[in-house]
Amino acid sequence: MSKKQFVLGVFLGLVVTSAAYVANRLDLFHDDAKDYEEFEGR
């Protein structure tokens, strides 16, 4: 692996990790509908 490829790999890794972190913090993939399940008619 060349130095260039190594640096690119590290950079991409940081980007993906950051994106995953932000997505997690923002709950981007949370289904809001689940929050209302407890209110469903019983």
Added chain:
Amino acid sequence: MKTKAIMIGAGLANMASAVYLIQEAHWNGDNITFYSLDDHGSNDGSVTTDQTDEYWNKNHPLSNTKGYLARGGRMLNYRTYVDLMDLLSRVQSVTEPGMTAAEDTYDFDAKHRTYDIARLLQGGKGIIDGGKMGLNNEDRLLLTKLIMMPDREETKLDNVSIAEYFKDDPHMFQTNFWYMWETTFAFRTKSSAQELRRYMHQMIYEFTQIEHLVGVNRTRYNQYESIMMPLINYLKDQGCHIILNRRVTDWDFKDTTMQDEITVTGLTMTNTETGAEEHVDVDDDTAVIFTNGSITDSATLGDFDTPAPENMDYGAAASLWKKATEHFYNLGNPDKFFADRDASEWVSFTLTTKNHVLLNEITRITTQQPGNALNSFLSTTPITPLGQVDVNMSIVVHHQPHFTTQKPNETVIWGYFLYPRRRGEFVQKPYIEMTGKEMLQELIGQLAKVDPGPVNIREHEDAIMDSVVNCIPVYMPYASALFNNRAKADRPKVIPAHSTNLAFTGEFVEQPYQMIFTEQSAVRSGEIAAYHFAGIPMSHLVDTPRYDKDLPTLMRATKKMFS
């Protein structure tokens, strides 16, 4: 599932619930009965004489009952108040034939867009550029932490006040951002950081344009005529029973072995006109939908020559809420909201004049045409416990007329003092002790300080005083109670666990995501209650937009923090 409902409280939340029961669940309106002190809650608006005999006012007669009174008024935001707008699209406007209440406000707002150009004013500086938020890196970091805190971590802010959250960063309270934020939304430093987080999430789009209030939408008239009356008329047409002058005072709950089944079997109430005690049985087919708190409970009025007295009543709705919590552990803690007036009280005033002299002066000084602006006047000397400058008072100059019966020569202006125990700058007493005349003198003084001239408003003071029909101070001990510092468990869920027939609605309930004091959350709580008892899936609720998960919005908000 139920087929009938008793509504305790006839404010927006329960009226919304009734509309959804009728329209979505196809209930018969005749099967819905309201018991309440009045038919407006915090959305009042009328000639003063229509309110002087109401429950909270009749023991404090006024010497001057002229003019108009609206204790407060909500600014709307179509972008996020989706449940409110859905509700208003279902009822007819009472002032604009052929329009729904939603179309009415859309039509008015399109012709009178909000663009505030004098959001903040200060003596010696005049109009301040609110676009410069004044945040430093510490401020930005703490705000970012709030924005990046997901819903599931909200409990980290249990019992954390705004003052505590920013305790190592008092600079926050010296920023234009804070001055605008606190006066736009009526947050106090003792208010809940958990609620501040919810606001930062739900209003993140408006954060990017906060100084001009571009996202603010308004109703054509006051909230009673533009929002409550359409609902009242619709529900009465549908056969609902709205029984006023009733203070519900106690519950009968079903006795169960483990005492954790919440089933209401009866209600005791007082007829406030006759003093008679009444009792209503609740059968197995009936849901009880209860608005468990009101920010205008225990409010009192003054007049031009009389300050508003203090009424120490805990509050009708809150008292009943407290009674319920004496039976069950999972119904929240009303004392967090109604036993700390220092955290929640403020005073407003409604000023009616017989000509446009004052209005013209305000227009000249603020360079803002009447309607759709909020102006806040900053002190020039430290006035807070931290020794900082803060907002003295704020005013809203409505588009005129603000009431349908208002004559063309009359004007109505509203204002408020967020910290009523602070002393006036021109009248040397606390705002809470001021008459309407003294509050107007404070306003003239604040305007005089920022007046660009050449003829200062002081030269017109006599003419302004002569023009006054009335100025009504209103003391509201619980005006910001819904923002009081809280833990997540301090508010009952809309449908508490183990409840078979009781739901909680309004601004003192726990529901996902929603911020309060907006009418939006009140409507949604009513909607949830209606769907629950009608067996309608929650997937039918109005979709909630999540701008706090929209990357372009978040990037604009980030950019705004550096302005």
